[in-house]
Amino acid sequence: MHWVFLGIAIVFEVAFALCANASQGFTRLWYSVLTLVIGAGGTFFLSLALVTLDVGVGYALWTGLGAVGIVLLGVLLFQERLDWRKLLGIGAVVVGVVGLQLSGAGA
Numbered sequence: 001m002h003w004v005f006l007g008i009a010i011v012f013e014v015a016f017a018l019c020a021n022a023s024q025g026f027t028r029l030w031y032s033v034l035t036l037v038i039g040a041g042g043t044f045f046l047s048l049a050l051v052t053l054d055v056g057v058g059y060a061l062w063t064g065l066g067a068v069g070i071v072l073l074g075v076l077l078f079q080e081r082l083d084w085r086k087l088l089g090i091g092a093v094v095v096g097v098v099g100l101q102l103s104g105a106g107a
Helices: 002-022 029-049 055-078 084-103
Strands: none
Touching: 002 029, 002 055, 029 055, 055 084
C-alpha cells in the first residue's frame, strides 16, 4: 500500500507545482489556496508512504519523480523546450530511482 500512497503523493507534488505556477507568486487567490491545500495533501500521502519506506528513499522518489512529471507537463502544457540537458536530467533521475529500487532500500 505504501507504493499507492507514494504514487498519490507524487501526483499531488506535480499538481502543487502547476498550481504554484498558476498562482503567479500567490497573487491569484484561488490558485494560492489550491497550492496550499494540494501541498498539504501531498505531504500527508508522503507521510503515509514513509511509515513503510525509508525516509531517504521515499523523499528521493517523491521529489525526483515529481520533478520528471513537472518537466514533462511543462513541455506538454506550456510548450517549454525539452532539450538534451533536460533529457539527460530525466535519465539521471530514472537511473537513480532504479538504483534505489535495486538496493532493496525501498521496502
